[in-house]
Amino acid sequence: MKAHLYHIETISNLHVGSGEANEGVIDNLIQRDAITDLPVIHSSSLKGALREHFKTSKVVKYIFGSEANDTSCREAGAFRFFDARLLAVPVRSDKVPYLLATCPAVLKDYCDTIKLFGLKLTDDEKALLNLNAKKTYVVDGKYNGASIEDLDTCAVYNSTLVALSRFLGNSSVLVSDKDFKTLCDNDHLPVIARNYLDNGESKNLWYEQVLPRFSRLYFPVFIPDDTMFGEFQSTLTSSLIQIGGNATVGYGYCKLFLRKMNTND
Structure with missing residues (x-):
């Protein structure tokens, strides 16, 4: 099997419910990683959403396995899906509607995932491993001094974050x-x-908790046969995919794209 890594960009607010009882003000909480407590999309929820997106494809059973109510022939899917972990979240600022925030621990986890699944780090990804955040840094000088609303702090321009700007864009901020x-x-x-x-x-x-639009996540998938990759890739990236609940009110619409690679990969 060969691993591929996909990025998810949320186009609308996303609610993938945890299903846990909550005694606080928020009635419906989103899913969280058991270790980091950061927002996550568990692999079962992700696989179900992708299966629904592929439902008219001739290879849906091969990729995802039999339907739960198919008692005639129980068959496991050939592809292996993993949790979608958080990569970045939008934060409000005074100089631009939002900046895309990430942190060293999340970037390290991203790079570690790439290596664990047998893929090679690009030059920019290797550079991400060396980042630290003693302050809040922006990657573009025009956002120097930008106020980060939820942190009640101002970001400082850091000219050494070129790799992060290429990775997440010029409107990114390292916290x-x-x-x-x-x-x-x-x-x-x-x-x-x-x-x-x-x-x-x-x-x-x-009251329902959401992961805000423009958030970024990523997930690995094992694909056993390269001949199936082309159809999987084209179906996955050709249109928006709806993940989680409340589709009728516009929740959970996402754009998926394959991890960008350079000649080092």
């Missing part, structure tokens, strides 16, 4: 591991009020 966890905790991720109306009367008000 400390501690600050990144703060940005992703239950007090800082967006919470949206939802309401059920019956003849104009409110019958049920609840």
Whole structure:
């Protein structure tokens, strides 16, 4: 089997529910990684969403396996999907509507995943391993001094973050591991009020946590046969994919793309 790594860019707010009871203000929490406590899309949820996207494909059973209600022939899927881990989240700023924030621990986890799955790091990815964040840094000089609203701090331009700018774009910002966890905790991720109306009367008000649009995640997938890769790749990246709940109100629409590689890979 050969591993491939895909990036996910959320085009709309994403809610993949944890299914856990919550005694706090937020009724429906999103899924989180058991170790880092950062937002995640568990592999079962991701696989289910991709299967739905592939439902008209002739190779859906080969890739994903039999349907749960197919008792005639139980068959496991040939592809192996893994959790989609968080790479970056948007943060509000005074100089631009948002900056894309990440941190050294998340970038290291990303690079470690690449190596664990038998892939080679690009030159820019190798450079990401050397980053640290004693302050909050922006990669573009025009954002020097930009206020990061949720952290109540100002970012400083760092001319050495060229690799990060090529990786996430010129509107990216590097924060400390501690600050990144703060940005992703239950007090800082967006919470949206939802309401059920019956003849104009409110019958049920609840609060739902979301991963905000423009967030970035990544996931590896093992593909056993290169002859199937072309169709998998084209179907996966040719249109938006809906992941998680509330599709009818525009949640969870995502753009997927294969990890960019250079000649070192």
